[in-house]
Amino acid sequence: DLTFVGSEEPLVLGIVDEFKKAGLKIFGPNKTAAQLEGSKSFAKSILKEANVPTAAFSIVRSLSEARRALVKHDFPVVFKLDGLAAGKGVSVISSCKQAEDYIVNLYKNNSNTKLLIEEFMQGPEFSLFSLVGKNNTVVHTPIAQDHKRRFDGDKGPNTGGMGAYSPVAQISFAIIEKVIKSIVEPVLKVMQDKGNPFTGVLYTGLMLTKSGPKVIEFNVRFGDPEAQVVLPQLKGDFYQMIINLMDGRKPLIEWQKKKFIWLL
Known part of the structure; x- marks a missing residue:
């Protein structure tokens, strides 16, 4: 009925293209769109074209x-x-x-x-997942913050993620709205204008600098550990939400707002 791709390598290798050739329903970006994660230079070129703030x-x-x-x-x-x-x-x-x-x-x-x-940028980091369907129908999840450095005091090397929590109280709703309007939407528009519309999970990794939010990186799938603190907040049917997005219908989605979810 539906394939939902969890990890980055098959996306970058073009699994979505192969499934679509076979007439199979799959949620994720095609091989070219997956380069937003697969190539940091490709992602930077899209950010530059979309006039989105990022590090020099x-x-x-x-x-x-x-x-x-x-x-x-x-x-x-x-x-x-x-x-x-x-x-x-x-x-x-x-x-x-x-x-x-x-x-x-x-x-x-x-x-x-x-x-x-x-x-090198300074400021609190946070992540926003945007679930993107047909005709740029989008559902944005609550934001999350993960911690990448090993050892106490962040003195170790970067990892894929040492823990996470969501939502992130110190990042205001106004900042999140700014990220959606001035970062996510322009990037999706540039991808569409280039004849390669993005569908799937767009993970935008951000830093709130003194001059405003800037993009650190993109992923094209749910991040671990962030997914483990974001997805439990969905009040509704995940499968039906994805099907609606793939059909170009904006789902009516509700997220819990009463508690914080931690993964340590």
Whole structure:
């Protein structure tokens, strides 16, 4: 009756395209739209075209390019591998020596690696899931906040997520509305205008900086652990909600508002 894709790799490889060729009902983005997660440089190009705020960045493909790009950035900087990395492809680099060691080792092992060098942003992080159906019918879930760094005091490396809670009281409704209107909707419009409309789960990872919300990254599926604190808040039938979206009908959805849900 319905296939709902949970993880990123089959989406990026084009499972939705293959199911649709076979006439099978499946909820998720096609191979090209899945590049919003599969390629950080693709996502940045869409953000730029949609005029959506995000961190300043450089894209490099060699050791010499990386060295030249680093001159344009202040420390700390953020290094992101372009492709899928299971939530572990991000490193915060605090010094010239650390940066040099990282890029020398990276290009020694693979001389063709595409690397994103990005401005370090500060502020609380939060995530918004947008369930996108036919003709840009959309359901937005309550926002969540996860914690990525290992060890007490956030002193360890980034992980795919160490825990999460939802909703996030310190992020106002006005900020969420701004994210929907000035970030999510413009991105969906650009995808549609390019002849590649997005359907499925668009996870927008955000940071509330001093100058307003900015995009950190996109995922094209439910994130773990965020899904485990968001989905239990749905008051209604998940399957019917997805079917309505796929048919281009905006579902009438209610989310609980009385308690916080934690996953530690």
